[in-house]
Amino acid sequence: MQEYLKQQIARTLKKLAPDLEVPEITIEKPRSPEHGDAATNVALTLAKALKDNPRSIAQKIADNMDLSSGYIRQVEVAGPGFINFRFADNWLADQLAEAHKIGREFGKGQMLEGKKIQVEFVSANPTGPLTVGHGRNAVLGDTIARVLEWAGANVQREYYFNNAGRQMRVLAESVRARYLQAVGDPAELPEGGYEGAYISDIAEKVKQQHGDSLLGEEHLPVFRKAAEEEIFEDIRRTLSRMNITMDTFFNENTLYEDGSIDKVIATLRNEGLVYEEDGATWFKTTAFGKDKDTVLIKSSGEPTYRLPDIAYHINKLERGFDLAIDIFGADHIATYPDVVSAVRACGFDSDRIDVIVYQFVTIVKDGKPFKMSTRKANFVTLDELMDEVGADVTRFFFLMRAPGTHLEFDLNEAKQAGEKNPVFYLQYAHARIQSIMRKVRENYDFSGKTPDFSLLTHDSEITLVKRILEFPDVILLTASQREPHKLIQYLNELATAFHKFYHDCRILGEDDPVALARTELLTVTATVLANGLGILGISAPDKM
RNA sequence: GCGCCCGUAGCUCAACCGGAUAGAGCAACUGCCUUCUAAGCAGUAGGUUACAGGUUCGAGUCCUGUCGGGCGUACCA
Incomplete structure (x- = not known):
């Protein structure tokens, strides 16, 4: 739709001012619904070049646009010179039918086709378990990768990792020290050595495998290798738990x-x-x-x-x-x-x-900032966090905010998050739809029938349809700006639109045609929710 | 000292690279379950966008300065 409007406006400008270089036309969704479904500010940006006041330019554009396709119900000049558009209901119905036909692939774009x-990302050296940091x-890395794929x-x-530097040498020496202690040698950790309990675990494994045959200093590489393998194994497992x-x-x-x-x-x-x-x-x-x-x-x-x-x-x-x-x-x-x-x-x-810089996570524990250090074993691991709140909540928490802002991670709050957590709002919407679907299957037989989406006329239905149709644009926006929180924000709006629909409209008990249209509306809604959550790497449960 | 990032409701954060009346969630208050999941819906309250200037039709967003926080500023990674 955005593309269609851009084309039409560009064409109109060519007609009105053939010599003018057509500028970049931006189509926005107005903040307030009173301003229509889409709006552009071209008239404002062109005021100088055309030496005319914005409202007059806007009016000329509006009067000369070719709207024979019937997709636009209304064009209106408003405020200082915005042009507002309202979509026609038949356009919404057509587009929804298209989305319905596309099914699970709905939202995939070609912007980056062939790239x-x-x-x-991650790229932590194998010196210890992955931390909340x-x-x-x-x-972020994994989600950006997913949205780029979409x-x-x-x-x-x-x-990217480095297993040869000074860090790794100190790590090997630390393991060796614990090993020597384990076989009864009164060794001490080296200066600046790693103090974590996992070091002793690795040393213990080496001991089980080699007994006390590694007393000499020349065996240091064995410890280094053991440490690297164990820790990498651990990191991989943690990543995989997080769906990475x-x-x-x-x-x-x-x-x-x-x-x-x-x-x-x-x-x-x-x-x-x-x-x-x-x-x-x-x-x-x-x-x-x-x-x-x-x-x-x-x-x-x-x-x-x-x-x-x-x-x-x-x-x-x-x-x-x-x-x-x-x-x-x-x-x-x-x-x-x-x-x-x-x-x-x-x-x-x-x-x-392209470098994406994210600000640090401030861990807050018991109301106080918590300074982490891998070397001093003063950290909260990702595994511990996932044990407490699960992988879905963990991912959601990190993605909720723009990468460039400081993220405060209150452990106590995250742990007791439970049902207050915003991720459940999205998952609940999906589960709720699936529950309705189960009931619909028991009560109706729609096999072979095609839904007539023009029957969706309730405000809540129209709003939901509009939200659904925004999904492809949101994917492209999120991908080009590499800011996953925009997708989260959108999914929240989608879920809100669904919950409102749920409150206002029913399926069970309605006549077949309406019930069918609504059922398939929800099929598409569920697909978008599942696709969106999938991009975030978060599960879309059928039951909660 | 210098460089980069940040400062928006009581708290955590949005605001589509300069647009229309600055929005959500949590917390607070008020309503709504004999009907598809109340993990929901509707509503009330909450703001000098840290502060002071500047740029222009128009600034939370851009420029300058001040204050406050984070991160750098290594023959560390």
């Missing part, structure tokens, strides 16, 4: 082995952006407006994480993705401009990299 997109990243894209979910499956795991080490790292340095050096000083190798970030240059290789010969980051992003583009999306926490906000600068300096199109 290869990679979403990289990782949750927002994981759920918009037509071919999406790959990738997890990664397509690929990318080991940072690959970039050293295939020479990408050296190539990046060489290319940047060629561009005059790399130099040596104090034994270290520097990247001239001052050339891109930073007040300091950045170390790429430390004087110890060890690269900083920024170097592989650059190589990694180039690698993504070389793999042929039209778009590579990163899900980053606020702590990375200062580093990605360097990566983008370097990628561009190496001759790649950095517009193909």
Whole structure:
């Protein structure tokens, strides 16, 4: 519908002012229903270019539009120069019939048809279980991937990790220390070692497998490997509980082995952006407006994480993705401009990299902010959270708010959320419909009959139909802005429209034609709810 | 100190990249179950959009400054 209106308006403008360059026309759904079903502000934006007042322009457009299709019932100039449209009922009925025919696929779009997109997320190094802090990243990444798929894209979910650095060495030493303790050796955790109980669990497993044959320091790699495998296994299990499956795991080490790292340095050096000083190798970030240059290789010969980051992003583009999306926490906000600068300096199109920065989750426990640290074992794991509130509520909580806002996660509140939780509002709507469907099947036989949606004339029915028809636009909006909370907001409105319908209109007891039209209206409603919840990775139960 | 993000109802958050009367949920108050799930519906109350200027037909949204919070600002990841 939006597209149709845009076309009509553009055509009208061409007719009225042939020389005018047709601007981007935006169609909005007005906040207030009194302003119609759709509105545009083109007249306001064109006032200057046409040297005419907005209302007069709007009136001319309205008078000259071709509405012979019959889809628009009313065109109206209002306020300072908005043009408001009202949809005709037969258009609604036609569109609903179309949605009904499409069935489970309703809402899928082609905006990103043929595009290869990679979403990289979670990317936590295997040093401990995923915490609530990782949750927002994981759920955002997965949901954005899902909605991009609905918009037509071919999406790959990738997890980037590093199993070789200092972190991992300390982790291995920590496991070894616990192992030595377990076999009766009075060892101590290394400085800055990992204190979590899971370290002892891993040590215990190693002990069961190897007995006390690993006393010498040369066996450290065994502990490292055991820790990595155990923890990764754990992470995978947690992700899967949350309905997340990664397509690929990318080991940072690959970039050293295939020479990408050296190539990046060489290319940047060629561009005059790399130099040596104090034994270290520097990247001239001052050339891109930073007040300091950045170390790429430390004087110890060890690269900083920024170097592989650059190589990694180039690698993504070389793999042929039209778009590579990163899900980053606020702590990375200062580093990605360097990566983008370097990628561009190496001759790649950095517009193909898109970074979504989300603000941190503040955990509130017993009314107080709770500072987490993996190393000090001071954290709430995602598993613990899901044990308390379930995967659906966990996902919903992280998706409810815009990524850019600080999210306050009150554990006590989430735990006692129970039936007060907003996710149940959506699930309840779906379950309620299924319950009606069961009753309808017992009382009616609609086999082979086609619904006549023009019988839907009640206000509550019309509102529900309109909401349903917005779904494809919402998918595209959510996909292009990569903000899942917009979908949640929409589903809330849809559920509200349904609950209102439920309150005002009945099926059981109505004559066949009306009952059939309403039943199939609910079939489509349930489909949209299930599709929407599916994109959020949340279940749509048939019973509650 | 400098850079980025944020500040909207008592609380948690929206507001479709500058549009019409700033909206939901929770909490509070009032109604509605002999009829398809009351985990619901209808209603009341709640606001100087942190503050002060500026830009224009029009600002919660853009620019400047102030205040308050978060994150960076490492030869840590």
